[in-house]
Amino acid sequence: MQYNVAQLLKESVGSKRNYEVDYSPEERGFNQPVSGKVEFIHTNRSILVRGTLTTETELVCSRCLISFKYPLTINLEEEFFSAIDVGSGIEVSIPNDVEGFTIDKHHILDLTEAVRQYTLLNTPMSPVCKPDCAGLCPQCGKNLNQCPCQCKI
Numbered sequence: 001m002q003y004n005v006a007q008l009l010k011e012s013v014g015s016k017r018n019y020e021v022d023y024s025p026e027e028r029g030f031n032q033p034v035s036g037k038v039e040f041i042h043t044n045r046s047i048l049v050r051g052t053l054t055t056e057t058e059l060v061c062s063r064c065l066i067s068f069k070y071p072l073t074i075n076l077e078e079e080f081f082s083a084i085d086v087g088s089g090i091e092v093s094i095p096n097d098v099e100g101f102t103i104d105k106h107h108i109l110d111l112t113e114a115v116r117q118y119t120l121l122n123t124p125m126s127p128v129c130k131p132d133c134a135g136l137c138p139q140c141g142k143n144l145n146q147c148p149c150q151c152k153i
């Protein structure tokens with residue numbers, strides 16, 4: 001999920017780019033598929049990225065302990081600041097009173113870390129594989145979704 005924003009940074013404030021994100025985890029080190037649309041806007045201090053992405057993360061059910069795929073929708077809105085001025089090539093210091101991500105020295109804006117953080121924020125604390133998951137039998141440990149056990153509790 002890397003985008004070269006050198007050209008956008010050279011354009012006037014207010015210039016935009018729209019991208020379709022279609023990331024499959026086989027390509028690189030990030031193990032979630034990500035798809036959706038993002039808009040990059042050149043602001044007077046940064047590139048503002050806005051968009052809605054859908055992804056899927058693997059969680060472990062808090063009741064029956066199986067892992068399952070959990071679909072997530074992320075409403076991304078983040079500022080990305082340049083580490084280097086695109087015109088002069090001089091390093092710029094990122095204002096430290098703002099929250100945001102960094103665009104690297106080659107003007108590559110990478111969405112991976114932002115998606116990772118938004119995924120964590122949107123992941124439930126006690127996920128369940130399905131709303132009516134029966135969980136494990138507290139006596140024999142059998143997964144009660146698969147078949148009832150013989151314990152009478």
Ligand SMILES: [Zn+2]
Binds near residue numbers: 061
């Ligand atoms: Zn479960």
Ligand SMILES: [Zn+2]
Binds near residue numbers: 137138139140
């Ligand atoms: Zn049992």
